[in-house]
Amino acid sequence: MRLIDADAEIKKIEEEIKRSYKAIDRWRSGGMPGSSPYDIDEKVRRIKRSIEDCRIEIKMLKSYTTAYNPEAIVKKLEDKIEYAGRFMVEKPADKLDEIANNTAEDYIQAYTEAIELVKGGGNIEQPGI
Structure with a gap:
């Protein structure tokens, strides 16, 4: 499965619609050299169909x-950070307590970084990752 950023795609399509309206204005204001009124009308109709296709795609x-x-x-x-925090020992009594604390801290760090990744929209090219 491939995920897309639908909002970014919609923005691109909306920009294409704006460019299309500008193209219609250019064609109506003079067309291209050697264009007949029929050619201009046909080109404007094609652009309008394209705009309608863009609107359908946005929907x-x-x-x-x-x-x-x-x-x-x-x-x-x-919730996983909170759960990992429960394994932390306030006053480590031996090496096993230290290992448990280090492991919990590693999990907490990993979950914290995962949260930042999700909040960043899944962009794995963020600084620090």
Whole structure:
């Protein structure tokens, strides 16, 4: 499965719609040298069909369900941090207590980094990761 950023795709499509409207204005204001009124009307009709296709695509993208709920994932990771924290020993009595503390700290660090990754939209190219 490949995830996409639907909001980014919608923004690109909306930019294409804006460019298309500008193209319509250019064609209506003079067309291209040697263009007949029929050519201009045909080109404008094609651009309008393209705009309508873009709008349909935006509606489709908006109707897709989200692949995951970031808030729910963050909550589960926070629960795991809390659970790992329960294994921490306030006053380590021996080497096993120190190992338990180090292991819990490692888990907490990993979950904290995972939370930052989720909050960053899953962008693994963030600084520090």
